[in-house]
Amino acid sequence: MSFTRRTFLIGAGSGVSLLVLTACTIDPKPDPSPTPTRTTTGLVPAPAAMERSAWGDDTLARGSVSYxxxxxxxxxxxxxxxxxxxxxxxxxxxxxxxxxxxxxxxxxxxxxxxxxxxxxxxxxxxxxxxxxxxxxxxxxxxxxxxxxxxxxxxxxxxxxxxxATVVATDWPFPVELGAWRLSPVTDGDVIAALEQLDVSTVSLDGAAQVFRSPTGETDSDPVSSTAMSTALQWAQGQQRDQSLDDSLDQSGALQTASEYSSGEVLGDELLLQHLASLATIYGADGSELSSWFTVDDTQPSTLVTGGMxxxxxxxxxxxxxxxxxxxxxxxxxxxxxxxxxxxxxxxxxxxxxxxxxxxxxxxxxxxxxxxxxxxxxxxxxxLGMGTVDAVWLRFDEPFWTTDAVIWNLVGTDDLVTTWFNLEPLTGEPVLVGLVGGDDATRFELLNDDELTAALRETLAPFAS
Ligand SMILES: Cc1cc2nc3c(=O)[nH]c(=O)nc-3n(C[C@H](O)[C@H](O)[C@H](O)COP(=O)(O)OP(=O)(O)OC[C@H]3O[C@@H](n4cnc5c(N)ncnc54)[C@H](O)[C@@H]3O)c2cc1C
Missing domain, CATH: 3.50.50.60 (FAD/NAD(P)-binding domain)
Incomplete structure (x- = not known):
C-alpha cells in the first residue's frame, strides 16, 4: 500500500472518504464575484534571496541519505x-x-x-x-x-x-543545503566539536510549532506519534518486514488516527504530515521505509547557523x-x-x-x-538511498505574524510542508523548507521561477 495525500485520506475509512468527497463537491451556482479574486501568491512577497539543493540530481551523491x-x-x-x-x-x-x-x-x-x-x-x-x-x-x-x-x-x-555550507554576501549567516539539524542526545560529539570551533548553533528547546490547514490550525499533534509507535510495535511481531504505510494500515493505527480532530485539523492529516516530516529525515516515503528498522524521530533539536x-x-x-x-x-x-x-x-x-x-x-x-x-x-x-532537499528563503521583512518556529502544513497537496522560521531564533526573516521522498523528486523538477511561485502559494496560509 502506498499513501499519497489523496489516497491516504480515502484509505482511512468511510468517514474520511466522505470528507474528501464533500471537499470536492462543486457549488452548482457560484455567486458572481464583484472584484477579481486575489491569488494567494500576492499575499506572500517574492523572496529577496533563495538557495536550494538538488541532491537526487547530484551525480556525486545520487541522493541525500541511506535508509x-x-x-x-x-x-x-x-x-x-x-x-x-x-x-x-x-x-x-x-x-x-x-x-x-x-x-x-x-x-x-x-x-x-x-x-x-x-x-x-x-x-x-x-x-x-x-x-x-x-x-x-x-x-x-x-x-x-x-x-x-x-x-x-x-x-x-x-x-x-x-x-554543504553556502556562504554568500546576500545572506546574514551561512546557508546549509545538507546536514544542519543535530540532536543533543545522539549528536553530542558533533555539537561539542562545533562549540570548540566557535560555530554558532541555535537550540529548538521549547520552540513553538504550529499545524496549519487551509481551514484551521492547532499547536499540538497528540495523534501521529502514537499512531506511529502503535504501527512500529505491531510490525515487530510480524513474520516479515513490511512498509511503514502497510503497518499503519494493518495495525489499525491509521483508522484510530482518522477518528481524531482538533479544531479544523484532522488526525489523518496530522499523521500524513508526520510521514512527510519523517521523509525529510530518511528521504523516503512510508511506502518504502522498513517497519522493522525505521525509528520515528522527527523531534527537532539544534540547528547549525555558523557553518557546518x-x-x-x-x-x-x-x-x-x-x-x-x-x-x-x-x-x-x-x-x-x-x-x-x-x-x-x-x-x-x-x-x-x-x-x-x-x-x-x-x-x-x-x-x-x-x-x-x-x-x-x-x-x-x-539498502535504500533517499532524497531530502532544502530550500532557504530570505525576505526583506517578515510577512508572517506567528512566532512559531516549526511550521507544518496539513491537508494540502503542497510539496514543501515542513518549515523552520528562523526569525524568532536569529532575528533574521529567513524561512527554511525541507522536503523528502517523492516530493523531493518533484521539487527538483521545478525551475527556480516555478519553485518560487509554488512556495509563495504554499506559504500563503502564514501571511498576515
Ligand atoms: C539535505 C540533507 C540533509 C541532511 N540533514 C542531516 C542532519 O540534519 N543531520 C545529520 O547528522 N545528517 C544529515 N544529513 C546526512 C549527512 O549529511 C550525511 O550522513 C553525511 O554528511 C555523510 O558523510 P559521508 O562522508 O558518508 O558522505 P559524503 O559527505 O557524501 O562524502 C562523500 C564524498 O565523496 C565524494 N565522491 C563521490 N564520488 C566520488 C568519486 N568517484 N571520486 C572522488 N570523490 C567522490 C563526494 O563528492 C563527497 O564529498 C543530511 C544530508 C542531506 C543531503
Missing part, C-alpha cells in the same frame, strides 16, 4: 563496511550500524576504517581516501595523526560532501587533499591498490578507504576490479 528499505537489515550495512582483502576499506554513513544517515554516523565509520587500516598496516604506508566528506575527513585526521602518509581525493571542488562545513574542513587541516579529482576505478590485489582517475591518470597506493555515498555505488560510479564481493553487491542493492 532501511523494506527487507534490508543491519547486516547489509555491516557487509557494505567490510574490507576487501585488507587493501580496500569502506566508510561513510551507509556503513554505520549505529547512526546511519548522519554526520556522526559518517565520522564514526571514518574512525572505524582508520582503526582497521592501522591494524592491517604500518605507518610508513601510503593511504588514499576517496571522498572528503565527514567520513573521509575523520579517517584522514586519525591516520595523519598516527603518522600515515595520507592523500584524500575528492571529486568536488570543495570539501564536505553532503555537509567547518567540522569537516578542520579535520582535513594539513592533509594532502586533491579537489576536483574523480576516482572512476579501483583495482586491488594482495599487494597494492591502483586508483584510476577521471583524468586518465592512475595513482598507486598501499591501501584505500572508499567513502563515496551509497547512491554513487548503486549507480556504478566506481568500477571495482575484481568485482565487489556478492555480500557488498547485495547490500548495495538492498
Amino acid at each position: 532501511m528499505a523494506v527487507g534490508s537489515t543491519m547486516e547489509h550495512r555491516e557487509a557494505l563496511g567490510s574490507a576487501l582483502i585488507d587493501r580496500v576499506f569502506f566508510a561513510g554513513e551507509a556503513t554505520s550500524t549505529t547512526n546511519p544517515g548522519t554526520v556522526l554516523g559518517a565520522q564514526l565509520t571514518g574512525n572505524r576504517a582508520a582503526d582497521e587500516v592501522t591494524a592491517a598496516s604500518d605507518p610508513s604506508e601510503r593511504i588514499a581516501i576517496i571522498g572528503a566528506g565527514a567520513a573521509g575527513a575523520e579517517a584522514a585526521r586519525v591516520l595523519a595523526l598516527r603518522g600515515f602518509d595520507v592523500v584524500v581525493i575528492e571529486a568536488r571542488k570543495r570539501v564536505g560532501g553532503r555537509v 562545513t567547518r567540522v569537516v574542513a578542520e579535520s582535513l587541516e594539513g592533509v594532502e587533499t586533491f579537489l576536483s579529482t574523480t576516482v572512476v576505478g579501483v583495482s586491488y590485489n594482495e599487494r597494492r591498490v591502483s586508483l584510476r582517475l577521471g583524468t586518465g591518470e592512475s595513482l598507486s597506493v598501499d591501501r584505500a578507504i572508499v567513502t563515496v555515498p551509497l547512491g554513487v555505488l548503486q549507480h556504478d560510479g566506481i568500477d571495482f576490479d575484481p568485482l565487489l564481493p556478492f555480500s557488498h553487491r547485495t547490500a548495495i542493492a538492498s
Whole structure:
C-alpha cells in the first residue's frame, strides 16, 4: 500500500472518504464575484534571496541519505563496511550500524576504517581516501595523526560532501543545503566539536510549532506519534518486514488516527504530515521505509547557523587533499591498490578507504576490479538511498505574524510542508523548507521561477 495525500485520506475509512468527497463537491451556482479574486501568491512577497539543493540530481551523491528499505537489515550495512582483502576499506554513513544517515554516523565509520587500516598496516604506508566528506575527513585526521602518509581525493571542488555550507554576501549567516539539524542526545560529539570551533548553533528547546490547514490550525499533534509507535510495535511481531504505510494500515493505527480532530485539523492529516516530516529525515516515503528498522524521530533539536562545513574542513587541516579529482576505478590485489582517475591518470597506493555515498555505488560510479564481493553487491542493492532537499528563503521583512518556529502544513497537496522560521531564533526573516521522498523528486523538477511561485502559494496560509 502506498499513501499519497489523496489516497491516504480515502484509505482511512468511510468517514474520511466522505470528507474528501464533500471537499470536492462543486457549488452548482457560484455567486458572481464583484472584484477579481486575489491569488494567494500576492499575499506572500517574492523572496529577496533563495538557495536550494538538488541532491537526487547530484551525480556525486545520487541522493541525500541511506535508509532501511523494506527487507534490508543491519547486516547489509555491516557487509557494505567490510574490507576487501585488507587493501580496500569502506566508510561513510551507509556503513554505520549505529547512526546511519548522519554526520556522526559518517565520522564514526571514518574512525572505524582508520582503526582497521592501522591494524592491517604500518605507518610508513601510503593511504588514499576517496571522498572528503565527514567520513573521509575523520579517517584522514586519525591516520595523519598516527603518522600515515595520507592523500584524500575528492571529486568536488570543495570539501564536505553532503555537509554543504553556502556562504554568500546576500545572506546574514551561512546557508546549509545538507546536514544542519543535530540532536543533543545522539549528536553530542558533533555539537561539542562545533562549540570548540566557535560555530554558532541555535537550540529548538521549547520552540513553538504550529499545524496549519487551509481551514484551521492547532499547536499540538497528540495523534501521529502514537499512531506511529502503535504501527512500529505491531510490525515487530510480524513474520516479515513490511512498509511503514502497510503497518499503519494493518495495525489499525491509521483508522484510530482518522477518528481524531482538533479544531479544523484532522488526525489523518496530522499523521500524513508526520510521514512527510519523517521523509525529510530518511528521504523516503512510508511506502518504502522498513517497519522493522525505521525509528520515528522527527523531534527537532539544534540547528547549525555558523557553518557546518567547518567540522569537516578542520579535520582535513594539513592533509594532502586533491579537489576536483574523480576516482572512476579501483583495482586491488594482495599487494597494492591502483586508483584510476577521471583524468586518465592512475595513482598507486598501499591501501584505500572508499567513502563515496551509497547512491554513487548503486549507480556504478566506481568500477571495482575484481568485482565487489556478492555480500557488498547485495547490500548495495538492498539498502535504500533517499532524497531530502532544502530550500532557504530570505525576505526583506517578515510577512508572517506567528512566532512559531516549526511550521507544518496539513491537508494540502503542497510539496514543501515542513518549515523552520528562523526569525524568532536569529532575528533574521529567513524561512527554511525541507522536503523528502517523492516530493523531493518533484521539487527538483521545478525551475527556480516555478519553485518560487509554488512556495509563495504554499506559504500563503502564514501571511498576515
Ligand atoms: C539535505 C540533507 C540533509 C541532511 N540533514 C542531516 C542532519 O540534519 N543531520 C545529520 O547528522 N545528517 C544529515 N544529513 C546526512 C549527512 O549529511 C550525511 O550522513 C553525511 O554528511 C555523510 O558523510 P559521508 O562522508 O558518508 O558522505 P559524503 O559527505 O557524501 O562524502 C562523500 C564524498 O565523496 C565524494 N565522491 C563521490 N564520488 C566520488 C568519486 N568517484 N571520486 C572522488 N570523490 C567522490 C563526494 O563528492 C563527497 O564529498 C543530511 C544530508 C542531506 C543531503
